[in-house]
């Protein structure tokens with residue numbers, strides 16, 4: 255048997271169960287070196303692209319997720335080696351030191367990470383080391399779902415139909431019962447040396463809501479299946495009900511894999527004989543995993559998704575520069591309660607409900623006419639689930655600049671959205687407590703309340719809570735006029751360039 259060790263390089267797959275790279279390495283019977291390489295502060299080497307740096311909230315998550323992975327590995331006889339520096343250099347050093355002849359990874363799909371893996375494969379091959387890659391992140395890899403002519407999809411529904419037609423999703427792999435670590439591995443650096451945990455503790459609200467690590471991902475999945483799966487479809491749009499799975503950060507860091515979720519949901523469908531609305535609800539939940547897959551499909555086929563409008567007609571759109579509006583949006587002080595509640599939930603807890611993500615993003619892009627990438631960057635910094643594919647694809651969807659996007663001319667009315675999806679005001683009252691005593695009928699439009707009602711609720715507009723920073727009707731007209739101007743010069747921009 256080959257007595258040279260194998261390196262298992264963890265990236266976006268911070269789990270030991272259903273981890274094909276770890277499973278394959280452990281099954282080979284070889285000794286292993288399990289490693290995470292932190293390259294945040296180091297420049298790229300030899301023209302190798304660097305993946306986008308995680309934002310603040312994601313760095314907090316990553317710190318704790320790595321500690322949890324280390325614990326999980328220790329339980330099966332291993333541990334996680336922390337290395338710091340450019341990945342290519344650190345891998346070279348590790349191979350020199352240990353004599354490893356094989357590096358196993360699970361694939362990443364962001365353009366920089368994927369390009370770097372291609373370069374590393376060649377670089378390592380030149381010294382006789384194989385880089386073996388696997389799929390842990392997706393149900394189906396982006397290139398396996400194809401249109402009849404072999405191209406990528408740009409519309410969700412046919413994409414998801416084609417993805418489901420690919421057949422059974424493979425069953426998740428078990429965690430190895432035991433792994434054998436190579437004794438020649440270097441000591442590495444302590445996790446603290448990565449500098450991921452905040453120096454000033456601003457993350458208290460995030461820590462109250464979240465526990466990074468696979469164990470909590472599995473707990474959340476079980477809890478969601480037990481309590482909310484049958485009602486998911488009817489209640490998922492109501493932020494106050496808070497019944498969605500909240501699996502997004504666990505999926506983002508690969509602490510739980512989509513195959514595990516897929517099979518657990520199907521097991522419930524079969525085991526409990528779900529039918530009618532409950533079955534449709536379960537399928538609806540799986541459809542949301544489909545949107546995640548679609549985002550990765552788009553990112554793979556359109557690698558400029560994070561930086562450029564997919565509908566290039568929008569390159570000529572007259573986006574506004576509005577620092578005061580942007581600051582009010584970021585701080586949750588726009589004067590529109592549903593928008594402010596969402597932005598404060600994001601700041602306080604590192605997460606925001608999907609419906610409110612759509613409303614807040616739409617407000618920035620349409621009411622304030624600020625370019626979507628500005629909002630995307632704020633979400634990237636503040637979301638614990640900030641994802642290279644889902645964040646950019648969703649922002650382009652809301653802005654109307656992306657594939658299968660909400661048309662630009664469809665402008666959310668933040669008052670009606672609040673009244674419809676937070677009718678009892680539970681959500682707004684939680685995150686905008688200064689409005690908590692307003693009666694429901696004024697809660698989403700406090701400026702319409704009579705002075706006596708405001709006084710009785712302890713609200714002084716302009717002092718305890720802002721007036722709306724922009725009038726909805728005016729903002730709507732302004733956005734529509736800009737859009738009409740764009741259409742007049744570039745032609746229709748509301749139809750995907752190649753709807754398939």
Ligand SMILES: Cc1cc2nc3c(=O)[nH]c(=O)nc-3n(C[C@H](O)[C@H](O)[C@H](O)COP(=O)(O)OP(=O)(O)OC[C@H]3O[C@@H](n4cnc5c(N)ncnc54)[C@H](O)[C@@H]3O)c2cc1C
Nearest residue numbers: 498499500501502542543545546608611640641644645648
């Ligand atoms: C402007 C904007 C930005 C977003 N940024 C991100 C992001 O950075 N990371 C992220 O994971 N999601 C993002 N989303 C999608 C969605 O809001 C979150 O995935 C969802 O709110 C996570 O909560 P949950 O886990 O309870 O979701 P559930 O409703 O329980 O759904 C289960 C899983 O399906 C996936 N999912 C659900 N909805 C979507 C969607 N619309 N697009 C892609 N995947 C989806 C997620 O992985 C989620 O965990 C964004 C949406 C918008 C409108």
